[in-house]
Amino acid sequence: MNIENNSEYVSPYIPNTNLDRQKMLEIIGVKRIDDLFKDIPSDYLNPNLNLAEPMSEFELKKYIDAICSMNIVPGEYSSFLGAGSYQHHIPSIVNQLSTRSEYMTSYTPYQPEVSQGTLQTEYEFQSLCCLLTNMEVANAGMYDGSTALAEAALMSARINKKNKIAILDTVSPTYIEILKTYTQYQGISIYIVNENEINLEEDTTCLIVQNPNFYGNIDDMKQFAKIAHQNEALLISYTDAMSLGMFIPPGDYDADIAVSEGQTMGVPTSFGGPYVGIFTCKKKYIRQMPGRIVGKTIDTKGNTAYVLTLQTREQHIRRENATSNICTSVALIALMSTIYMASLGKKGIKHIAELCYQKAHYASELIKKIPGYSLLSDNIFFREFTIICPRSPKEINKILLKEKIIGGLDISNKIKNGMLLSFTEVNSKEDIDNLIKTLSKIK
Amino acid sequence: MNPKDLKYSKDHEWIKLQSDNSALIGITEFATDSLGDVVFIELPDVGSKIKQFEKIGEIESVKAVSDIYTPISGEIIEQNTELIDNPELINNSPFEDGWMFKVKNIDSNELTNLMDADEYDKLIED
Amino acid sequence: MNIEINNIDRKLLMDRSSPGRIGATLPPLDVPKQKLPPNNYLRDNIDLPELSESELVRYFSKLSQFNFSIDHNFYPLGSCTMKYNPKINDEIASMKGLSNLHPLQDESTIQGALKLMFELQESLCEITGMDNISLAPMAGADGELAGMLMTKAYHLSNKNPQRKKILIPDSAHGTNPASAAMAGFEVITLPSDPKGNADIEALKSSVDETLAGLMITLPSTLGLFDTNILDVCKIVHNAGGIVYGDGANLNSLLGRVKLGELGFDIIHSNLHKTFTQPHGGGGPGAGPVIIKKFLSDYLPSPIVKYNQKTNYYSLYSPINTIGKMGAFHGNFGALVRAYSYIKTLGGSGINQISQNAVINANYIRTQLKDYFTLPFDRTCMHEVVLSAKDYKQKYNISALDIAKRLIDYGIHPPTMYFPLIIDEALLIEPTETESKDTLDYFIEVMKTISKEAKDNPELLHNAPHNTPNTRVDEALAARNPNLRWTSSNI
Incomplete structure (x- = not known):
């Protein structure tokens, strides 16, 4: 919008000007734009549209920044959520x-x-x-x-x-x-x-x-x-x-x-x-x-x-x-x-898969040694496993969040005190150790 | 030109009687022209009993699908297996090499429900 | 040079692969090595390509240049609304504070994302004149399916299992009957009348106690606003049916008329058409389903609600929900772009879309109607359908030939052979983001092609002439499907 705040808004996505439109209407053979909408029952034409005023790109970005700041973002926090959606590094x-x-x-x-x-x-x-x-x-x-x-x-x-x-x-x-x-x-x-x-x-x-x-x-x-x-x-x-x-x-x-x-x-x-x-x-x-x-x-x-x-x-x-x-x-x-598949290729996909496996197993070995925690089963697993917590996963996740950790998925509706934890290559040893340390404190 | 020795259905199938009370069945040139390049056909297995004018299969071109209706009742005794690898035979030779299947035990009374070449010519002209 | 450039560019990843190359850096193992599972669970070899990053960049960049895109030039693909996709939307959608969110995070940690979805819900209801909405469907056809499942659920819970019939005009997009069938309905085709409206008499005679509803696109895929629409809605409602509106052509109505006020009960909106989610060569899209209050309990989950007192956003599932349409909350990335678009334009900007789209289409219509057959000689909305049937008859030039010749002039072909009820149809949708200059060029080109059709038909039969490929053998592809690389492909 310009400083004088002209009443007519000019959309950056519409190239035609008033003059263009005028010329076009003449060639079409109608006087006013509304003549092109005469098939619409007139009682319903041009309803009131209750939307906010346009935002400049600058204003919009500030507005979205504010929205983003209402979120807690994996990456800034370490996250162990998976269950069908996984964080990986994307080349x-x-x-x-x-x-x-x-x-x-x-x-x-x-x-x-x-x-x-x-x-x-x-x-x-x-x-x-x-x-x-x-x-x-x-x-x-x-x-x-x-x-x-x-x-x-x-x-x-x-x-x-x-x-x-x-x-x-x-x-x-x-x-x-x-x-x-x-x-x-x-x-x-x-x-x-x-x-x-x-x-x-x-x-x-x-x-x-x-x-x-x-x-x-x-x-x-x-x-x-x-x-x-x-x-x-x-x-x-x-x-x-x-x-x-x-x-x-x-x-x-x-x-x-x-x-x-x-x-x-x-x-x-x-x-x-x-x-x-x-x-x-x-x-x-x-x-x-x-x-x-x-x-x-x-x-x-x-x-x-x-x-x-x-x-x-x-x-x-x-x-x-x-x-x-x-x-x-x-x-x-x-x-x-x-x-992604082409870039990681034959060796890379195997490598990333193995990192997921290794980190998940590193974590599982440590978690099952924490008093009060156990693994749901001793089956073979890949990068996710279910643990039984000493108290409700919801409470545990709240405590983890304070330590800047997004915990696993609460599946207590399926398994009593069950939590599904997920590991990928983005979870560093430090992050995992920090998770273990925090879990150990929760009894 | 639609061959004179065949009988035709309004669904653009033709039937050719064989000496042993069996018959060959295919689709007409008019049908293949409107379908375009045939890419696939699906027919009932050999041994299936079929009834006149019922839908028994499908024929596909690149951008159209059409139902196949049998012009006569009987039992399917053979499928034209050449069409599996070379469906274009239906386009190139609709009345000869592009036949689709063979039926036996037909009831020749049903032939009266079909058209001769002149009548069919007239149908597709309209 | 004797080297076949084409064959080099077209070489596939696996045929470019060389053992030992890699296109990415791999993080090291930073935890003590763990025991591997028994060998019978493990894969011994995975056959994927091995290429360096620089090779991949060349390959995918080169291939991209074989595409025509809206950022290149005019793309008047009817009923597809190929309009300019603002760049700010992409930048916002890729912000880490949105794109890194995990869908299963606790509600308290995703208040921003939920706020954005809630505000989008509100805006789309306001724009369409409807009461409630679910953002879950992941494309237009998915929105249709959601709407049809809701129609079914509504009739069943009102103890009307006999309502099995959905009426669909013969000009409809193919997804309409396909979606209705997936919801267990029987599809009855409704003819169009000579003016291009739904045939009112045919409608009257097909409504009875078995009617579940009507699926109608407004404006129709012929680019026409059905002048009987109020009667159409009334007839369907009086017979106990639901009026479903396919919002594929919503671009021509933005700010001009609200479908909800006309009597529609359910609509979907293709955010990848009207609200500028880039089409991506075939998706992703988003197809929110937007409804009147009496259907709220059936909406697909989840829906975002807002508690003003606690200033808290949360997800909920309606009591008689038809279920979930996908694993999470819909195509969030597409929702963010639509949101950004609506915020940028605001009410004032949204209001200008339809008038410019409609002027542009009518400008083309009036200038080309002496050159091509106009099946419906009346004011059109955002798109105009022309027929090339005279060219077919006189010069054996088809709509396809004309469309392919447009490519030689740097213009993407319009939609062809659709709607099915028009012979040799060319459906042209210019959208509001094209200038008069571009339209003038297009009109000149169409006139030139019309002349070429008479003077030099071969030029059209062999078009396009300067593309990576000439016309392709579609029959060969379908007869002997070759759908993947194999080592014998070399």
Whole structure:
């Protein structure tokens, strides 16, 4: 706004001036702008809009700074929260490259001649997801891991035309909730099975297993695959993508559909989103897959080109019979993950996974020696494990916060005094020792 | 040109009688032209019993999907397996190499529900 | 040079890989070494590329240049609202105080984030004239699904399980029927009348006690404001149905009319269209679902509420919620950008969006209507649909050919072959962020192409001419799907 505070606001995003508009209205052949809105019932035209006055960039940044100061930010505090969203160091090139406006401000690549950047990087994403999981094919990404899981279950029902979903009780309660949201009116039922005695009901379309599970444990996935396949059901696995840097991937235990949360690969925690769901499956099921898929082909000159393919599965062609309603997905986040995986590469992903493992195990060994604390189980785990605290995790977290520590997730609604702790490479030895020291003081 | 020795349905399928009371079934050139490049077809397994005019499968081009309706009842005894690797045969040779499946035990009375080439020509002109 | 540049640029990461290279610095192990699990749990090899940072920067920078983007030039993609994405929004969304927050932090530690979400909730309700909102849906189609699930839940809790039918105009976006089907509804297509409105007579004859609701886009995907909209809402309401508004085209209504006041019960807003979350080559987006009070109990969770007395923000889940749409609180990063946009423009700025978008579209309409068929010769809103059917008939030039030729002139093609009810459709949405100069250039180019179609049709058939790839073989891609790198790809 200028100093004289003129009554008319000039938007920095609208180039046309009053003079331009005047000329244009003349050519259109109307007198006033409102003549262009005459199809709108006049009683409803130009309602009162009760919004604040415009803010300059400077004012806005100050305003947002104030909002940020109302938050406690992991990084400034050491944090041991995970449960599906993990803090990692993100190499500079991930942001530098993915925020190039060519990637950021382009549309879904419907015009392959002018979208090869997006298309080829999406093909790379699919390729790297396949290599990470050892699965045969992948799509270009889903909204997040949880919706990828729900879509996987719906896909399973389309494949074998059965309508009961079996889900292990060690799957995150949040993912079970989302599965319910997406399946509730589709004539599909969900039942929960106990990990130790799995009896699949007749008409079970799939068995869903999370590995590592919600409590952090790594399970023997081969055994679950066997049970599912003996019952002519598909095995759907939900894995922590970073764990695949160390542990055997879903392709090696015969998973039919394997999904993951891609956030752990180069995406900030960003208060829960946007993330990217990794979606992979056996090749024979590709025509039942949801989401965008990029394929390799050639152009009229015989040169390599990439293009959105198998589009007849999708809503813009098959409408109510589509495999999913998904349209705008998360291409840019998939690009971030692609750059992350490429940058860390073969050695780096393994290294980061091992750091997570090592730090979590270092911490667990120390915590179980603190009087009053114990581990929920002595199973194999990756970077998360559940501890039983001497008093309510809520109180413990309050005390930790005073020491500038964001504690683990309170899961006392599942396990009495249970807390789920998570470790990544950003938790230094000093931070972990400080956590242990503080916990030791709480009795 | 729609061959004179075939019978046609309004859903643009054709049927060609064989000497042994079986018949070959495919889709017409008019249908392939409006679909564009065929990329995939899905048919019921051999041994399936099918009823005249019911939806039995799907045919996909790059940007369209169309249902396949059988012009005659019977039992499927063969699928054109060439189409699995070369679906373009349907575009290149709709009335010959691009046949889709073969049925037996057909009821020749049902043929009266179908059109001859002249009638079909007229249908697609409109 | 005899070297095929194309093939070098197109070489994939795995084919560029060289054992021993790495593109990142790795932090050392700073804790005593721990025991590893038994070998049968461990993976023996992971096949990922090995490249240096500098190689990666070149590769991804080069590839980015194969993209057309809104920062490059005019992108008149109908019903997609490809308008300028303000840079300040990106800077704010990447501030550590927001982007480093963990979604499961205790409420007391995230008051700022919740305040931001609460204020966005309030602003979007105010702009649309609705009462309540959930920011949870992660894209437009996800908002539609949420709205349809709420419609289902509402009818079921009112003991009306027979309400299974959703009416959707034939001009609708494909996500509408797909979302309705995912919520267990039967989809009935509603024809459009000759003026491009929903056919009122057809509507009257299809409403009965099985009607669950109507999904309608306003303005329609034909760029037209349905002049019968008040009657449409009344007919659906009288029959006991819910009126759902697809907010894909909300850009043309900002500050001009509130959908809530017209009678809509549920709408969603595509924040990546109207509120400038960059489209990112296909997401992320955000699709908040915004509703009238009587549906509040069904909203997807979570929702932010504010207690004025304690000055405290908290998350809650409505009593009959349809559930969660995703693992956490929606696409927060996209919400931050929309918030920043609304704050920057304020009421005065928001008010100017629709008038400029609508002037721009009508300017194109009046200047091109003598060159292309105008299926509906009336004032349009933010976008105009043209048909190239005459060119198809006379010169065998399709909408596709015209669209591809535009690329040669540095303009992104408009939406083609949509809405499905228009032959050889070209749906053009200029948005408010384009200048008259840009539009004049576009109009000149369209006139030139119209002439080329007659004089030199081959030029159009072979377009585009100067892109990284010429037209691609989509049939080959679909017949023999090659969806990933394998070592035999070399």
